[in-house]
Amino acid sequence: MNNYIRIHQVSYSINGQAVLNNIDLSLARNQFVALVGPNGSGKTTLSKLIMGIIAPSRGYILVDSTDVKDLGLANIGSKIGYLFQNPNRQIFAATVMEELTFAYRFKKHQQPQLQQQVNEMLAVFELEHLSQAKTYFLSHGEKQRVALAAILLNDPEYLILDEPTTGLDQKRKKELSSLLQKIRSKNIGMLMISHDHQFVLEQADRIIELDRGGVVNEQHS
Numbered sequence: 001m002n003n004y005i006r007i008h009q010v011s012y013s014i015n016g017q018a019v020l021n022n023i024d025l026s027l028a029r030n031q032f033v034a035l036v037g038p039n040g041s042g043k044t045t046l047s048k049l050i051m052g053i054i055a056p057s058r059g060y061i062l063v064d065s066t067d068v069k070d071l072g073l074a075n076i077g078s079k080i081g082y083l084f085q086n087p088n089r090q091i092f093a094a095t096v097m098e099e100l101t102f103a104y105r106f107k108k109h110q111q112p113q114l115q116q117q118v119n120e121m122l123a124v125f126e127l128e129h130l131s132q133a134k135t136y137f138l139s140h141g142e143k144q145r146v147a148l149a150a151i152l153l154n155d156p157e158y159l160i161l162d163e164p165t166t167g168l169d170q171k172r173k174k175e176l177s178s179l180l181q182k183i184r185s186k187n188i189g190m191l192m193i194s195h196d197h198q199f200v201l202e203q204a205d206r207i208i209e210l211d212r213g214g215v216v217n218e219q220h221s
């Protein structure tokens with residue numbers, strides 16, 4: 001089956017207020033999907049539902065054919081890499097190297113290749129000169145690259161990126177776009193939340209538009 005993520009008649013309310021209404025979507029692993037829509041339309045909420053961070057009020061979500069509520073946070077996290085809108089929420093290690101090697105402490109069998117994989121990531125993300133830097137002092141763009149590198153080192157099947165171009169200048173955006181292309185060539189599916197119309201049009205093969213908690217438009221390119 002081609003539908004990696006299946007969102008079935010999902011609604012979500014908080015404090016009696018509807019945030020998402022009856023969302024039905026299927027996302028394939030070989031697609032680069034963009035989720036667009038105005039501020040407050042429910043984009044981040046939908047991504048948190050997929051990650052199992054919050055639970056639907058109605059309906060259900062399947063990831064790789066299993067209900068998210070049965071998978072549990074750790075399993076979802078090992079299948080889907082999630083880049084938070086704010087990289088400060090993601091990065092918790094003191095140095096770049098510690099951030100990149102953290103997940104591996106729990107996967108001892110992968111230790112021999114670890115240094116090589118980390119070095120590759122440092123090169124791809126142009127972070128070599130920062131490997132011993134304190135994460136606290138990195139720029140927004142650098143933090144985002146560290147977060148993305150750490151996510152990819154976890155070998156995800158799918159990526160969800162919440163507003164990855166926020167705070168990036170044109171040059172960094174170009175770099176991010178070539179990185180995303182490289183990620184795609186590794187058969188990692190992607191859902192990118194973005195306000196950036198130009199970036200979305202360049203990158204995505206499917207555009208889903210949310211407004212006030214509902215899907216109002218869908219385009220394939």
Ligand SMILES: Nc1ncnc2c1ncn2[C@@H]1O[C@H](COP(=O)(O)OP(=O)(O)O)[C@@H](O)[C@H]1O
Nearest residue numbers: 014015019037038039040041042043044045046
């Ligand atoms: N924890 C929360 N408490 C109260 N309201 C929330 C919460 N999370 C989201 N909302 C509301 O849900 C709506 C959608 O938010 P969000 O998913 O963050 O939108 P987007 O990412 O599209 O900007 C907004 O109106 C927001 O105020």
Ligand SMILES: [Mg+2]
Nearest residue numbers: 043044045085
């Ligand atoms: Mg958001």
